[in-house]
Amino acid sequence: MELFEALDNNLVSENDLDEIFLCIESYMARRIICGIDSGSLNKMFAFMGKNIKDLMSKEKISYLVAFKYIILNKVGHYRFPRDNEFEEKFLRKDIYNTKSNYKKYFLAELENYDNKERIDVYGQLDSGELTIEHIMPQTLNEQWKRELGENYDRIYEEYLHTIGNLTLSGYNSKYSNLPFKEKCNIEKGFNESRLYLNKFVSQQSHWTEDIIQERAHVLFKRALNIWKLPESSFAKTNEDDWT
Incomplete structure (x- = not known):
């Protein structure tokens, strides 16, 4: 499920969309500072829409909540660097x-x-x-x-x-x-x-x-x-x- 498709289907608001983009920007910026290779992120983001849709269905949560949960729980070379690593x-x-x-x-x-x-x-x-x-x-x-x-x-x-x-x-x-x-x-x-x-x-x-x-x-x-x-x-x- 693509972001703009989710917007068209009223699954995210424009404010939610702004928050998601800021989250992605932070994710990428922190990874650059931490020297984490981003070569395989295309594959991760390609599957993320399906992961979000599945989590929304199982847990009855919003698109934004599902997105945050998934990106925060990535591990290894997909991880979202926490503050201590970033610092x-x-x-x-x-x-x-x-x-x-x-x-x-x-x-x-x-x-x-x-x-x-x-x-x-x-x-x-x-x-x-x-x-x-x-x-x-x-x-x-x-x-x-x-x-x-x-x-x-x-x-x-x-x-x-x-x-x-x-x-x-x-x-x-x-x-x-x-x-x-x-x-x-x-x-x-x-x-x-x-x-x-x-x-x-x-x-x-x-x-x-x-x-x-x-x-x-x-x-x-x-x-x-x-x-x-x-x-x-x-x-x-x-x-x-x-x-």
Whole structure:
């Protein structure tokens, strides 16, 4: 049973449909962050309509409730990553070297969530008006090594391309590998940025491992609101396992 067929047959409302699409978006986004292969999802979704219809018939529940139950109870490489797995991978994920459309998507969603003055992140990245900036730069000079401390090599290797160290800027070439304070204080620096992704950065006086970790956790709290785990209290009355 296809989604739009279910809508036509009044089995789902438009609000239900919106909730289902948001659930699928969260499912896919979390799986990308967690590095779960999605190659076989076409097969899963092809059978999902029948599974939903069967569950609705047996349990006398709505399409939305059946959909949530089924997708939340997928296991193995079909699983819906829970918050603890999502957090672990989100904080450490090499976002910068993921597929171009993926990293644009994650940065755009983090920037624009709950923001009435939305930024056309995709368009501005494509046009070059915005670029993806490493706060701790890709080339460490002596000033940056002192900024990071004696463990700068490890910090560089672990955090360079992670979400805690990435932001958006229209002045990437100007920032280059300037010391952190200069990146904040120069004309059009972080302190003057109106982007959400630069708000936390502009409030810092230095840039260290602890600060990178703190920013990553701040962004993860935002991520939990964007890519939510669906809520469901339904439990099957029979235990036939076909999900």
